[in-house]
Amino acid sequence: MYFTSDNAAGVPPEVLAALAEANGGYTKGYGAEDLSLTVEARLREVLEAPEARVFLVATGTAANALALACLCPPWGTVLCHPQAHIAEDECGAPEFFTHGAKLVHCAGAHGRIAPEALAQAIAATGQSVHNTQRGALSLTNVTEAGTVYSAAQTAQLAGMARSAGIPVHLDGARFANAVVATGASPADLTWRAGVDALSFGGTKNGLMGVEAVVIFDPARAWEFELRRKRGGHLLSKGRYLAAQMAAMLEGNRWLDWAAQANAMSARLAEGLVARGIALRHPVEANILFPLWPVGTSARLRAGGAMFYDMPAPAGQEGARLVTSWATTEADVDLFLALI
Structure with a gap:
């Protein structure tokens, strides 16, 4: 993750x-x-x-x-x-x-x-x-x-x-x-x-x-x-x-790898929204900026997730999540389960 x-x-x-x-x-x-x-x-x-x-x-x-x-x-x-x-x-x-x-x-x-x-x-x-x-x-x-x-x-x-x-x-x-x-x-x-x-x-x-x-x-x-x-x-x-x-x-590898990253970002965004998590920006490629309740970041990191913190309004925590060619559905689903 x-x-x-x-x-x-x-x-x-x-x-x-x-x-x-x-x-x-x-x-x-x-x-x-x-x-x-x-x-x-x-x-x-x-x-x-x-x-x-x-x-x-x-x-x-x-x-x-x-x-x-x-x-x-x-x-x-x-x-x-x-x-x-x-x-x-x-x-x-x-x-x-x-x-x-x-x-x-x-x-x-x-x-x-x-x-x-x-x-x-x-x-x-x-x-x-x-x-x-x-x-x-x-x-x-x-x-x-x-x-x-x-x-x-x-x-x-x-x-x-x-x-x-x-x-x-x-x-x-x-x-x-x-x-x-x-x-x-x-x-x-x-x-x-x-x-x-x-x-x-x-x-x-x-x-x-x-x-x-x-x-x-x-x-x-x-x-x-x-x-x-x-x-x-x-x-x-x-x-x-x-x-x-x-x-x-070679072939379409450059687009295939990017498509995998984008698809995992979309899957992650859909799961976050379904769990009531707000997103600071529209998710259009492979980067997300969620805003979630205080304590969420610590819980995610305790479960093994790695991500960067971002500034957030009082009472919330902000993060930046980036997916890659190597991100899997299992990575995304485990992260969402920790939410």
């Missing part, structure tokens, strides 16, 4: 097998070997973006920060939700790799940026030499509240940004879960909606540690290559990153 994070789950056997297979013999380094080229071709196919460039890095923080550095100058602003991962959980990495860009928060309910908040933020930037200038918009799908942006919602916000000359980054650490949840195509959730750069998640979907940065405009690709190397995120033995990503992208 491990619901702290999808990062806490192990690695599917197919990924370990792919790593073992990739380990044999000698090959080129720095992502120039056939396996990395195969991953790039496969992601272009998945995203229906034949001109896109694909770069592998080991962490989501590197993916987000390096991508934003290619989109936003040091004197620019990165517009994002107050609870975005880049705002709360990356230790200033976006500011560091952009060499000083300012993160400006655009509020909105349930983790999604409200169009009116984005409009206000855009209008407040770039008014004179004394202000930070327009830089980039960063969206997160799945959001930190566990909700998703539909293709139409993404296109609306991205359209507002691009009309103001602002490029768009999408933090897709849980992009597979968003694709499954919305039923939209990966292309419709990204470049067709106006996204310029995508952080395509792997680690939270079961991989040992790899993310892909997809640059839809190849003219920006050389800058990313330089920033990745200069920032210390170009791995010499790139085949071990590529092997993981290739295993996930």
